[in-house]
Amino acid sequence: MNTPEQYQFSGPVTVFQETRLPEKATPAGYSALIDAYKVAVPLPRTLSATGEHHRIIERDGWRIMTPRHAPHPTLDGHLTFALKYEGLDLAILKRLFQATGPAPIEALVRESPTGSYARRIWFLYEWLTKSRLDLPDANAGRYAPVVDPDLQWAAQEQTAPRYRVKDNLPGTPDFCPLVFRTKALEEFVGLDLPQRAQAIVADVPRDLLVRTAAFLLLKDSRSSYAIEGERPPHDRIQRWGRAIGEAGRQPIDRDELLRLQRIVLGDARFVKLGFRQEGGFVGEHDRDNRMPLPDHISARPEDLSSLIEGMAAFDRGRAQGLDAVIAAAILAFGFVYIHPFEDGNGRIHRYLIHHVLAARGFNPPGFVFPVSAAILEHIDQYRRVLESYSQRLLPLIEWESTPQFNVRVLNETGDFYRFFDATPHAEFLYACVQRTIERDLPDETAFLRRYDQFRQQVDSFIDMPEHLTDLLFRFLHQNGGRLSNRAREKEFAALTDGEAERIEAIYQQTFGSD
Template sequence: MAASQQHRFSGPVTVFQERRLPEPASPAGYSALIDTYGLAVPLPRTLSATGERHRITQEGGWRIMTPRHAPHPTLEGHLTFALKYEGLDLAVLKRLFQTAGPGPVEELVRDKPTGSYARRIWFLYEWLTGSALNLPDAQAGRYVTVLDPELQWGTKGETAPRYRLKNNLPGTPDFCPLVFRTETLSRFIDLDLPQRALDVVADVPRDVLARTAAFLLLKDSRSSYAIEGERPPQDRIQRWGRAIGEAGRQPLDHEELLRLQRIVIGDGRFVKLGFRDEGGFVGEHDRETRMPLPDHISARHEDLQSLIDGMIAFDRNAAQALDPVIAAAILAFGFVYIHPFEDGNGRIHRYLIHHVLAERGFNPPGVVFPVSAAILEQIDDYKQTLESYSGRLLPLIEWEPTEKFNVRVLNETGDFYRFFDATPHAEFLYGCVQRTVEEDLPNEAGFLRRYDEFRSQVESFIDMPERTIDLLFRFLQQNDGRLSNRAREKEFAELTDAEAERIEAIYSETFAPKNQVEGLSE
């Protein structure tokens, strides 16, 4: 291929774009294409190279393959290697196609018109760039899928007869993050968490389940604000909790996102409501100069329309075919990276998790998994998950400060938000969902049943209003099952010594150790 031979692919190296290789090896697949064509893209989490050893090793973000895996040193050779062993990285592929132009791809397909990899590259070029190549429709070749379902999660696919392919990409050119199949995700899926949740609630009395659901809903709403470092009034927490409780009932569209922002913000006097019409970033300002110090730069406001349209299309189509938690991770983390609003993005990002899970019937009817509470308890892992992509993205964004001490992005960045590897996000979210199913749901239901038993036994020998029993319980809980001298001398001075001892014995018999008691303790 004359066109591709104009680019020389490098031989063995020990350092690649500041990443050390575990041994001298030749970049292969995406790493070779990024280097040779000078592509300014987020590097894949795992890069490939071929070494001299006859065994495959993986270390320090590198997969070192054997000499027999070494691709032919051409565009076709490295593209085929990438699709075969590394899966699809749509951001790299789109920037490559824009840089290389149509000629090399047309030549590649003409050389091997029935080749499955040639036809996949042809499809991806036209799908990503929106430009048709000067090629006649394929006349032969076995139908294969665009995305290798053994490497990454896709849909069943729709026939694309021009290429004799099945398009199983889980999205559109406007928004299509991808998730790799990993042992971690396979283990989570094998747990069958929806059935486990149903098993938990099966034996819970209806009234207890209703109270459990109400508490978990409030817990999630409160935690979502806490993640943002906010302590809003109780009415705002409850209003947001009601919105979460209705997640999945309304289709996702522009108006629904705007409605959710209005609920989250409440008082919009000092926050500009609606989609951004300027840049945005997450971070701090320099104390002296007020210059932005971004940890993450949001998508350009010029790209918001197409990005939101892509997310809506994903929710209505691909999200219905993927595993629900994987779909929720793609949609929710895609949203938070885009950051379309001036404020409220984080809470809506977590709402979208509930939206997908409820829409897909993942959780029992009327029960909201307190995912935000699980995130709050693992806040460092959550931040690390967010930074797994934003940290690779930030160096590629060219920006300048504005007169309002905001940021103005100077280069094309839209594709970095359309296409990213959401595997760490799916694994993190699945861990949170597992925690809510196996711990929060049964613990809260069990707590309420024990509390009801405690209250019933106390009421069996003494008349006491429910709110007084609640106060009594709190005193016992805070003092390891004993009524303090203060409680005996003030709020419960009317109790006899015998009654107080009996109440303490009931508490001791009814409740597990303190570290197993949840619910009203919060």
Template structure:
């Protein structure tokens, strides 16, 4: 390839953009391309370099390759290395193509018109930029996969005869987060959690399953508010729970998001409903100056319609192309919360989208909602780390200024930061939450209801009580580890004789032994 353009690819270094290397090594692939073309983008979580020794290893965010892996020190060499060993970083590639312009890419393809990597680069240029290169349609070469499924999660593909490639990208140019095929994710996928969920409820009586589902739904709704630090009245929790219970039944689009926002907000007197009409951020304000102190800066309000449209298209494309449902839910839901399109309600709607994808794709058993929010609440620190895995890397590349109202105004183009992000940590986190709901939460709720029913029957054999009184008795016993407190004996249950109290406590212990033991 020779189009007259040269780039300065550095030699061995010990530090690359404030990231120390484990040894003197030469940046390769995306690291070399970002450095040579001075691309203002968040670096991939793992960078590659060529070391001096014949030992391949990973350390401190670097994967060190041996000298025999060294690419040619030019654009083609490092692009090929990146696609071969690092997969697709669509954000870096789009910024790269903008920086190079069409000529070097056209020269690359003309030099090796049948090469699979050249044709993949060609396709990606036209797909990402929406521009057609001055190249004739490919005539030879086996169809190449755009996404290497050994490196990243791919969807079922559609052919592109012009490039002789199979487009197995999970989304569209408007929204396409990527997920690496880690060992953890492959293990989760192979575990077939959807089938395990169906097997877990196969022997549960229909009435008990209905009650289990109702409790899980309420638990998820309550937990989703608790994650946001809110403790609304019961009717608002139940109203949102009903919305979650209907997830997957309606098409996902902007109108549906607006409907859901009205439900989740409730009292909108002090909240602007609908898409933001100004900037947005997550964080605090300086107490003295009111200067914004952002932990995350949302997408520009000018880009919201396009980004939401891209998210809607991703949801449909991922379903049509049979992308793993949990992978798809991770990309869609976390992408939404990074975009942060609304003034309020984004977090709960983000978690709703998880339910939407799983239900729409039939991942959870019919009528059963996995209490994802409860699992998230139980792992809240991991959840925050997952959110920050992209937000913290993104923040240095957003130029902004404060507004007179204590908000932020973004000064540079940022839409691609929300279209193309590495959703691998998000997928691993969500899969772990889904596994927990199937292996722990669902069986635990069923065990609890079985135990409660047994307790209620046993109480009926000791003393005649209305159901609401039995429930009050249960709550007192539960609060005091199976022993009726002195206060309860002397007030609410003063009519119980000592012998009856002893039998009640024994009934509680017998009924809930299996719950305590986790059987």
């Protein structure tokens, strides 16, 4: 291990790791530690520095703070600054602790044994490295939360007497993405969307509720395949829909994920079931020599076991205290970045959203919000959210092409999938859930009410089988409320002109411009 004197913290700069600062400033907190200790990690979405002016600016991925915020240019100073102003970035902290070794952290704690930041750093070192420092248990100092709940969403607290801290991390050292508190997320949580959903369905007749729930479930299943660019047979869509309808009943573990993969793939003759034994990536191949052109590289197969166990522990552990949508975003997007299967990852990723929402009782009993339909409608934004981390992760992964035109990862990358900032993912998912509750759910209920009115009025003057009434409606719906000449000449040639006009009038009365 290098001695502390060998690490030099930067002075004022205008460029940091190929990114330009809004103005000349001195890296602080995580940016200073990354630079001084040469820590290879995905950069935080926002980096910090201190400038020469007495005002704070936030622009171009930087927060430039005032001279009075400048930390002491030491490991202790910059770690304290990071925890105080930037929250926890567990990937940076773990790589930093691996670079420093135990001695500097032990010295930091001995220098300030009752300090809350020193005790939090001590806890994080032992938690992340799964090793014990040569320090006696703390015997003084007020208990401090490990995650600052004013900066990031935290789980239920458990006291850790050795450090006199409150462990409120939502996961385990094997899987613990975090989400920052933002104005958008605070507003979403304040909407109390579960109560809104309950209010919408409260006055809907039971038979109508059952039909609404069935349609929304089918809509989500169909949309989840559409996102992958697939059009499977109707029985596969229905089978996957039934699986979604049972989400939340079984805990997520290895066996459950394997069961879901078998359901989602159906005919598995041309795909390999089970967890990957080789590398994986999302992207294309060069047309000439089949060289992989990855947009995202999946977790190494040797890391899958601990990552999956970490996700299972997150699902059944103290993340129960997190907001349901935030927890769903962490679990679902964590899964899709890990990409443990050769095929089926995207649909299982979206299933996990339903799993968490159902297990927490977020949606009314028997209802599945068509989140996949909302994602499909905002597919470009969905891809940008996925890329918000993949693009920062990809440059840190060293890989080579295999004879099978796959990728083989050459460096340690497991921590990049255990720990990431899931804030954009939580904001996006909350917007999708809000849309399904405030638009899809009432719209579908209203549609079925009007459809029932349409069918009853048609049945009142003409005797027609139900399947023909359905076909009649579809023709009208597709043609702006008018029966086409083709429909009049073929399927509904038996209708008189008067009957056709009356049916068109009924449609206009019940559906209008819709």
